[in-house]
Amino acid sequence: MSHAVHLAATGHAFLSPTGVEIAFLLVGVATLGAAVVTVTTKQLVHAALWLVVALGGLAVEYLLLTAEFIAWVQVLIYVGSVVVLLLFGLMLTRAPIGRSPDADSGNRPAALAVAVAAAGALVWVVVDAFRTTWIELDKGVQGSTAVSGESLFRHWVLPFEALSVLLLAALVGAIVLSRRHGHDSGRAAGHATRGNGAQSPGAQGPDAQSPGHGKEKR
Amino acid sequence: MHLAYPAVLAVLLFSTGLYGALARRNAILVLMSVELMLNAVNLNLVAFDVWLRDTLHAGQALTLFTIAIAAAEIGIGLAIVLLVYRNRGTSDIDRLRDLADPPSAGQHPMDDSMAPPTDNAADQARRARRQTA
Structure with a gap:
């Protein structure tokens, strides 16, 4: 001490x-x-x-x-x-x-207690x-572009490539999740009533925009 | 610079994100809080990398990887939230209680807004509201 x-x-x-x-x-x-x-x-x-x-x-x-x-x-x-x-x-x-008055859920005091205790x-x-x-x-500068690039492509090439595969998987997953067609066929096989609800004109708004949203990601 | 400054800032940012993730009700706001927590971790990684003067620059490489994984996470997370909103008509995580324990027999049942969304009258009414909106 x-x-x-x-x-x-x-x-x-x-x-x-x-x-x-x-x-x-x-x-x-x-x-x-x-x-x-x-x-x-x-x-x-x-x-x-x-x-x-x-x-x-x-x-x-x-x-x-x-x-x-x-x-x-x-x-x-x-x-x-x-x-x-x-x-x-x-x-x-x-x-x-x-x-919006209901932005916070009911367990706000518990969350505050946990956060204050952790802090x-x-x-x-x-x-x-x-x-x-x-x-x-x-x-000297620790993280200039030259230094970072050299270390990234000399010592960290394999994790970098694995990460690009992960990004590709995430891209494919996001497109699959927000695709309209497969969603509807799976829904019609499962719950007929909800499939009808999803095809209603009211649900058209978010659905019509979401393929563009999936492309926006990268 | 003292290492305590970035470390304490990272701790406080992490706690803020923890509070947000626990207290928020909208799923997208929970995702924002998760981003805050990831950024606190990034600040720690950068600060310790600069302190240790690591020749491999492990801290900064890991920071870049964390940023990329956070971007993938936010993409998938938003796709899931949109899918849930499309199927249920809400992104309110307090109402998504399909995996919750059913209330026991002696207990007073939950109010209607907390009940799991099924094909009952309340769900029909919610779907009708979506169609008119």
Whole structure:
């Protein structure tokens, strides 16, 4: 204990933060606030838009940690496509515009208790473990595109290829799930009454748009 | 930079996502909370990779893999949510109780909004609402 305190006092104290730390702290507060609004707001579309703020703030944090390639991938994939997909999903399931009072389920106090307990325990452990650990950000960039590409295609080629197979499987699965034809034949074999309901003009709206949605994914 | 800053931010983001995944009722909002949790893990991976100055860059490679898997997960998840909405007329996960335990005999039965959607009067009414909408 005394050794750790000694290290912290002689090395880098928490009370005299560097400029990078101040920037990280400010962006982190904004990111966390956006995340909290995302999970607590009653307006469903606003939740998706606040998620953009949280994910963009995380991209800035990656930049501050000198992992610039990850930061741009984060902007491209999360902010560019995942949030757009979520907004598509909200539209296709006809989420109400405006405040919806039943956005939170009944087990909200239990969820709050679990989350606060997890946050307390993990913050305690993490702060106790890494209080005196210092990241050297001055000794060169860790995640430039050249460095990341070289390590990815030299040491991680096989997982990379396996991942592309997984993405292909996910693409095929999403198309199969949202295809109209196989859905109807399976439905007619199983439940005749629901098959009639699915072919009604009221159900036409989300169905007609979903093949385009499946193509939108990649 | 102290390693405690990114680690604590990742912990708090993860807890926020955990709260959202447990407390939200709409399936798409639950997917958003899962994304928040995955991003917290990514921040941890990047921070520890930069701290350890790993020559293989395992942390950043794993971060890229996590981002790709999260994209696949959100695609499949939204396809499933849309299929459920098409079949049931709702994406409300509290109402999808086909796998839940039936209420025991002595217990007061659940109210109608929590009941599993079957071909009863309430479901017919919901389907009629969808047709008029």
